[in-house]
Amino acid sequence: MCRTAQEPQDPEEDEDDVDATAAAFTALLEDSAEELYEQAPCGYLSTMMDGTIAKINTTLLDWLGLNRRQVVGRMRFTDLLTVGGKLYHETHFAPLLRMSGEVNGIALDIKAAGGARLPVLVTSRLKTSTDGEPVLIRTTVFDARDRRAYEAELLRARKAAEEARRQAEADRERLQEALAVLQQSLLPSALPQVPGLEAASHYHTASPDLLGGDFYDLFPLDGTRWAFFLGDVCGKGPKAAAVTSLTRHTLRAAALHDPDPVTVLTTLNTVLNQRYTSGDTRYCTAVFGILEPRGEQCAVQIAAGGHPSALIQRADGTAEFLPTPGGMLIGILPEARFARAHTVLHRGDTLLLYTDGLTEARIGPKRELYGEDALRAFATAQPPAGPQALVTALTGLLDGFGDGLDDDTALLALGIPAPLPTPASEDPT
Structure with missing residues (x-):
């Protein structure tokens, strides 16, 4: 109870305090x-x-x-x-x-x-x-029983945490293996041999923990023509993988029905647009083309929708883009317009298709985009030794980007091999 300044002090309370103090002092x-x-x-x-x-x-x-x-x-x-x-x-x-x-x-x-x-x-x-x-x-x-018990509990917790870490690492490795297998199932196990042509491909995975949406393929249409395509599905993960699988199968089926490049991409646009109309819009970019070898030459027809322009490395050491302006993203609108282009490959020429992970890589201290101009300059600096040589050089380039390459990248190169150099005749003397 609080006592105000005006209240008189109780004498009995004072006596109790004195007695308690005396008892404590005596005990001490x-x-x-x-x-x-x-x-x-x-x-x-x-x-x-x-x-x-x-x-x-x-x-x-x-x-x-x-x-x-x-x-x-x-x-x-x-x-x-x-x-x-x-x-x-x-x-x-x-x-x-x-x-x-x-x-x-x-x-x-x-x-x-x-x-x-x-x-x-x-x-x-x-x-x-x-x-x-x-x-x-x-x-x-x-x-020290309490301390020992505490230390034992700490040790048990540390062992449990270490076991959990090892288990998580093992699970992550198994997941990466499963993702790698699934990723490979979305790509051809090997490119077919095309008479008179050389083909090479490469897939660079930016993250082993995520499924990428890049894809490519090369397959025969009939006895004289071959179809090829390369593209990039928006997003990553299982949903993107499902769209990738649907896209590859649709392109193959449409090409066998009518191989005209624009018609093939139009069919794919219809399938994607009708399949994903519930608000979960899914789309992709792609290049589809037809190869028709003709002796020392190969006619190429392509159509593109929202995809970077193909690059041609010529046998004379130059490099140029095969522009396809105006091609729209595939799957967003019920009706889409696609750009058409054609060219002829001669001996030593290489046609390169790629996804935007390459040109959108961030390089240098300022993390600037690599860009199409740098790609053309890189191709010009490489000797025109054919598709495999160009893909090998680009693989080294991608590896050198390090963490500046944050998106998967697919490469597909097609061309007519350059003639082998004639061996110098031996000196008869």
């Missing part, structure tokens, strides 16, 4: 050092220099389950320890005590009542005589 005077020693919350003992116990408090005797007669003058400190504790005491504890004069907080096990092991923390100090000679050892023993 009667609390002898011997009683503090005997009933302390930790164990105390003093030993001779050979380890014989000369004095031990009641607390430690209770822990040991022994009486004073059994211990004082009859046992050594090491007799209280477990086998492992004795070994550690002889090899580490005692030598360190002799050298430094004190040892603090060493973890040991003592043999408690009933044969149980009691984890303790031991601190020992040498007491010296007036001439500096050690005469006895004073030791304090702290009960």
Whole structure:
């Protein structure tokens, strides 16, 4: 109860306070050092220099389950320890005590009542005589059961966390393997051999944890013509993979029905637009083309929808784009317009199709786009040695982009191999 400044103090309350203070002071005077020693919350003992116990408090005797007669003058400190504790005491504890004069907080096990092991923390100090000679050892023993239990729990938690980490890593590796298998199922296992032509491809995965949406293919239409396509589905993951699978199968089926490039892309646009009309719009970019080899030449017809222009590396060392302006994204609108183009490949020429992961890579300190101009310059700098040589060079380029390449990239190169150089005739002399 709060007393205001005007209220008189109760004399009986003053007398109670004085009595309580007097009782506390009297108890403090009667609390002898011997009683503090005997009933302390930790164990105390003093030993001779050979380890014989000369004095031990009641607390430690209770822990040991022994009486004073059994211990004082009859046992050594090491007799209280477990086998492992004795070994550690002889090899580490005692030598360190002799050298430094004190040892603090060493973890040991003592043999408690009933044969149980009691984890303790031991601190020992040498007491010296007036001439500096050690005469006895004073030791304090702290009960470390709570600490040991805490450490055991920490160790258990650490082991559980490590096991969880290993399991997560194993699961991630299995997931990456499964994703790699699924990714490969969306691409041809190998390109077919086209008489008179050379073909090469490469798929660069930006992240092993995500399915990419890039795709390509090359397949025969009849005895003289071959179809090819390359594209990029919007997004990543399982949904993008489903669209990729549908796109590849639709392009193949449409090409076998009517191989005209614009007609094929129009069919794909209709399928995607009708399939994804519930708000989850899915679309892609693509280039579809027809190859018709004619001896030393190969006629090429292509149509493109929203896709980067194909690049041609010519046998004379130049490089140029085959522009397809105005081609629209495939699958967004019910009716879409697609750009058409054609060219002729001669010996040593290579037609390169690629997805925008290549040209949209970020390079240099300013993280600038790599771009189409840089790609054309790169192709011009490469010797016109055919599709495989160009794809190999581009693979090295992609690897050099490092983390600047944050999107999957597909490459498909087609061309007529250059004639092998005529070997120099041997000197008849």
